[in-house]
Amino acid sequence: MQGTVYKSTGSWYRVKSTEGTFYDCRIKGRFRIEGIKSTNPVAVGDEVRFNLIEDGDVTVGQIYEIMDRRNYLVRKSVKLSKQLHIIASNVDLVFLLVTLENPRTYPEFIDRFLATSEAYRVDCVLLFNKVDAMDQHLKDETKYMAALYRDIGYTCIGISATTGKNVDQVIELMTGKTCMFVGHSGIGKSTLINRIAPDLELKTAQISEQHKQGQHTTTFAEMYDLPSGARIIDTPGIKGFGLVDMEKDEIGDYFPELFALKSQCRFNNCLHLDEPGCAVKEALETGTVALSRYRSYVQMISGEQDVYRTGLKEDV
Incomplete structure (x- = not known):
């Protein structure tokens, strides 16, 4: 059988078959260590081949092959610095959420992410979120940064995931594409996705007032189908982004x-x-x-x- 990985928890994978049926799958015993240098050999977005096997009273899938990836996004593993972590594969468009306060996204992080997107052939759009909560100083700084990246050739959109400002522009860009939303914890990924697809009802959390940092709402990558034909990949918040290869x-x-x-x-x-x-x-x-x-x-x-x-x- 063949299908697409929609969810990865590290040991189990939720795979949607070409017939549209979802199966809980594991990877074949030796598959994890044979020629694969990543901490997660199977990633959300992967096209895989699998067999169905009986596990007690339950039928589960056993993944035995990953099809060739069109592209993928990676970062260095947190605990295993010499290995990489594949965030997602076969992505048409990645949206990088940026905020200049609560939490602050620094230019170095943006540039590392954009360079990695270029290296792995993934188109990237910058979304400057929380424009509804900006004072004049932050508005001016945001306009300056957006102009800088537009001049380079990147699409930049000022949005408010809370009020819905300019979210229609994001939805239009997503039509018929597999899209990924990334950014620091607390930056508004889940709020934005809920605005785009309210039926998903993703969990959201407030910024920690004591440390001005995001609380964790997404703990693993997962992909969702939308009525428009688009697919959304939601990912855990990213703290660091290292160069790979x-x-x-x-x-x-x-x-x-x-x-x-x-x-x-x-x-x-x-x-x-x-x-x-x-x-x-x-x-x-x-x-x-x-x-x-x-x-x-x-x-x-x-x-x-x-x-x-x-x-x-x-x-x-």
Whole structure:
């Protein structure tokens, strides 16, 4: 049988068959360790092949093969730094939720996520949430950040998951696509998904006033079908985002504005650090390249803060 993984709890997987029936599945005994370097060899969004077996009085599935992935998003495992954690696979569009307060999303986190999305060929849209609760200073800062990323080529939308402001634009982008919503805990993912698909009734929680950090409402990845033909992948909040399988000389390729200037550098192997005739450094001087983006790039090149952390408690 063949199907799509809709839910992963680490040991059990909820798989929807091509006929539309859901099965609780496990992976075949040795499958976990054969040639797979991730902490979760099977991820939500995976197309898999499985057999049905009897487990006492219950019929369960046994996954024995993962079909080729079109793309996937990964981050470093929290407990096993040399391994990766696949967040989801076969994603058409990922929405990164951003807030500048309660909790704050820092540019370094955004840039690492965007670079990873570029590396793994997943289109990304930035959603600046909680615009209804911003004072004028935060509104101005949000407009500046959104303009910065729009200039690079990313779609940016200011939304309010609470009031529904501009959520219709998000729904329009989702039509017929498998979409993922990611961001820190407490940033409003579940509230937004409930606004888009209220029948799902995902759990939500308030921000901790003492520590200004998100409380945990999603503990595992899960995918949902919508009447529009879209599918939503809800994920646990992400505290840190590390680089996986990126060489120093390719990181710049995942910054679109740096990649566009690469051919203008004097040396074709320019890392845009101290090399003479560097077009990126010249663009930095003229303001064509944003300083915050360049700082993120240098940080990634140098390996500093290999997993950029915000002080938020980890969900996964």
